[in-house]
Amino acid sequence: MLKRILKEIRGRKASTTILILLPILFFLLSLFVGRYQIPPDIVVLTLISKILPISQSHNIPKQIEITIIQVRLPRAIAATLVGATLALSGTSFQALFRNPLVSSQILGVASGAGFGAALALLLSGDLVIVQISAFGFGMVAVAISYAISRIHKETPVLTLVLAGMVVGALFSSLTSLVKYVADPYERLPSIVFWLMGSLSGVSFKELSWSFIPMIASCIILVMVRWRMNVLSLGEEEAKALGVDVEKMRILVISCCTLMTSAAVAIAGVVGWVGLVIPHVCRMLVGPDHKILVPASMSVGAAYILAVDSLARAVSTVEIPLGVLTAIIGAPFFFYLLRRERLGWRWK
Amino acid sequence: MEMEVKDLYFSYHTGREVVKGVSFKVRSGEIFCVLGPNGCGKTTLLKCLCGILKPSKGSIFLDGVEANSIPKTERAKTIAYLPQEHMTFLPYEVLDFVVMGRAPHLSIFSTPSDKDYEIAEEALKEVDAYHLKDRPYVELSGGEKQLVLIARALTQQPKILLLDEPTSQLDLKNQAIVLGVLGKLARRGLIVVMTTHFPTHAFLHSSRVGLMVNGRFLAVGEPEQVMTEENLKKAYDVDVKVLTVKNPLNGGFIKMCIPTEVILARRCFCKFEYTEGGS
Numbered sequence: 001m002l003k004r005i006l007k008e009i010r011g012r013k014a015s016t017t018i019l020i021l022l023p024i025l026f027f028l029l030s031l032f033v034g035r036y037q038i039p040p041d042i043v044v045l046t047l048i049s050k051i052l053p054i055s056q057s058h059n060i061p062k063q064i065e066i067t068i069i070q071v072r073l074p075r076a077i078a079a080t081l082v083g084a085t086l087a088l089s090g091t092s093f094q095a096l097f098r099n100p101l102v103s104s105q106i107l108g109v110a111s112g113a114g115f116g117a118a119l120a121l122l123l124s125g126d127l128v129i130v131q132i133s134a135f136g137f138g139m140v141a142v143a144i145s146y147a148i149s150r151i152h153k154e155t156p157v158l159t160l161v162l163a164g165m166v167v168g169a170l171f172s173s174l175t176s177l178v179k180y181v182a183d184p185y186e187r188l189p190s191i192v193f194w195l196m197g198s199l200s201g202v203s204f205k206e207l208s209w210s211f212i213p214m215i216a217s218c219i220i221l222v223m224v225r226w227r228m229n230v231l232s233l234g235e236e237e238a239k240a241l242g243v244d245v246e247k248m249r250i251l252v253i254s255c256c257t258l259m260t261s262a263a264v265a266i267a268g269v270v271g272w273v274g275l276v277i278p279h280v281c282r283m284l285v286g287p288d289h290k291i292l293v294p295a296s297m298s299v300g301a302a303y304i305l306a307v308d309s310l311a312r313a314v315s316t317v318e319i320p321l322g323v324l325t326a327i328i329g330a331p332f333f334f335y336l337l338r339r340e341r342l343g344w345r346w347k
Numbered sequence: 348m349e350m351e352v353k354d355l356y357f358s359y360h361t362g363r364e365v366v367k368g369v370s371f372k373v374r375s376g377e378i379f380c381v382l383g384p385n386g387c388g389k390t391t392l393l394k395c396l397c398g399i400l401k402p403s404k405g406s407i408f409l410d411g412v413e414a415n416s417i418p419k420t421e422r423a424k425t426i427a428y429l430p431q432e433h434m435t436f437l438p439y440e441v442l443d444f445v446v447m448g449r450a451p452h453l454s455i456f457s458t459p460s461d462k463d464y465e466i467a468e469e470a471l472k473e474v475d476a477y478h479l480k481d482r483p484y485v486e487l488s489g490g491e492k493q494l495v496l497i498a499r500a501l502t503q504q505p506k507i508l509l510l511d512e513p514t515s516q517l518d519l520k521n522q523a524i525v526l527g528v529l530g531k532l533a534r535r536g537l538i539v540v541m542t543t544h545f546p547t548h549a550f551l552h553s554s555r556v557g558l559m560v561n562g563r564f565l566a567v568g569e570p571e572q573v574m575t576e577e578n579l580k581k582a583y584d585v586d587v588k589v590l591t592v593k594n595p596l597n598g599g600f601i602k603m604c605i606p607t608e609v610i611l612a613r614r615c616f617c618k619f620e621y622t623e624g625g626s
Binding site for chain 2: 095098100223224225226227229230232233234236237238239240241242243244248282286287288290
């Protein structure tokens with residue numbers, strides 16, 4: 001027994017340390033990087049001055065403080081949350097649907113939220129309303145998918161996925177309709193930019209409300225993570241093992257929808273994270289969800305933090321986050337596909 | 348422990364009735380074989396017994412308690428079910444796979460403890476598959492997979508083991524290993540209910556047999572009484588000879604079934620004596 005634990009620690013010590021340090025490293029990095037050049041020591045000093053009362057002795061310019069505390073810090077926190085939740089919901093859905101091609105958007109969250117945001121941008125343009133509308137429509141889309149799939153009282157996984165595709169297509173065309181009627185000089189650009197996904201302009205005010213659904217869902221999913229192993233065996237076997245499959249499914253889908261909707265509401269449509277990160281993590285730590293779930297949160301957070309830093313640093317004009325995640329994600333996924341078998345066996 | 352099935356019916360949503368009034372009783376230490384042609388409802392019957400499917404009529408009593416009144420998790424602590432084909436997509440390590448059998452014993456928010464891993468390791472030792480514990484499940488051979496599945500079922504610490512054709516995809520050696528393990532478990536007091544396509548297995552390994560045709564039991568009881576040439580002919584619609592073979596090890600007798608056509612085609616190379624009617 002002790003041997004097993006020791007072996008586990010030895011085998012996983014390195015990866016555990018890396019998985020804890022990775023997001024912290026990229027979090028700090030994203031505070032240092034930006035168009036407005038601030039020396040690293042000043043950044044550190046500013047952060048410390050917020051916790052310890054030393055600001056009197058070192059005179060930190062107001063502008064630097066605002067840049068770091070009001071702009072970069074909320075943005076880094078948002079990136080962490082968005083990355084962790086998108087990757088976690090991708091991992092959960094891949095286990096739940098027993099399908100490696102499924103991502104956090106399979107049930108139409110992103111399409112619904114995209115439509116909600118586009119509609120709000122068309123009608124009002126107030127950022128808070130846009131976020132709430134995106135959040136609401138994201139959940140409405142999943143609720144419709146789930147309702148459609150329940151025609152036959154029970155919910156077979158296949159019906160659910162198909163219903164998600166139908167609802168996703170419906171909301172995508174509704175978004176196109178909104179774009180079509182939008183004023184092409186004022187409203188349309190903001191809709192298009194929103195749909196590309198970006199973390200620019202995130203403030204503590206926006207984070208304050210989306211923080212709660214994201215953290216709560218993450219905690220619940222982390223707590224039930226071992227059950228995802230059992231769910232991934234398939235409906236019948238999970239039932240035979242005494243698991244209430246229908247209840248678990250509703251729980252996982254609700255949590256994923258809640259946090260994905262919140263993530264999309266803050267960051268817009270950021271693709272590829274929910275699909276690629278779970279595969280990367282499965283290669284790093286194996287398929288056991290006991291470890292895979294925390295790992296995917298860590299890697300997801302680090303990935304979005306890194307990509308967002310890149311989006312800000314690479315050129316004078318910020319590249320939309322959603323565009324960059326796909327540009328980096330797609331070839332990387334292809335590389336993994338060639339190298340390994342993604343930890344899935346089709347048999 | 349005793350499981351009693353009384354007049355069990357099951358029909359799918361489409362209205363097709365698959366199980367039509369099955370009754371039988373099994374006690375601790377018995378191996379009960381369900382025999383019957385393809386599509387006669389054997390698998391459906393097992394799924395009803397373990398609670399994956401809800402019978403439309405009739406009852407299952409576990410020590411006199413109606414099974415459908417028992418909560419799902421409690422039921423899974425008593426009954427373990429092994430599907431015919433396990434399709435897993437994720438390459439779980441065998442120990443991680445086996446420990447999933449602890450699911451009914453663990454609350455929804457917990458992960459298996461050291462104690463649970465110990466139980467899983469014990470189960471693997473029980474079926475002589477401990478050496479496989481670090482291998483990915485998907486890379487195992489058919490026989491190894493079956494043993495690991497049995498270990499997972501044992502990790503549930505059940506009193507009843509339901510197996511759907513545990514030997515149908517195994518070679519001769521692995522059949523012997525799996526059936527040997529099942530015999531050992533039954534002797535330790537488990538109820539083993541299994542479906543099989545090999546009448547000879549039923550003769551060799553089971554204490555009681557249910558011969559199923561079209562959703563009903565044609566006959567239930569001791570193998571010798573149930574598996575007569577007449578009954579097998581009715582069930583499988585093929586002429587069968589029940590042969591009695593001298594056991595070379597202890598001088599007793601062993602029965603086996605061979606379709607008459609096969610014997611004729613081979614021009615009866617067999618030098619065994621066989622008697623009509625399987626007496």
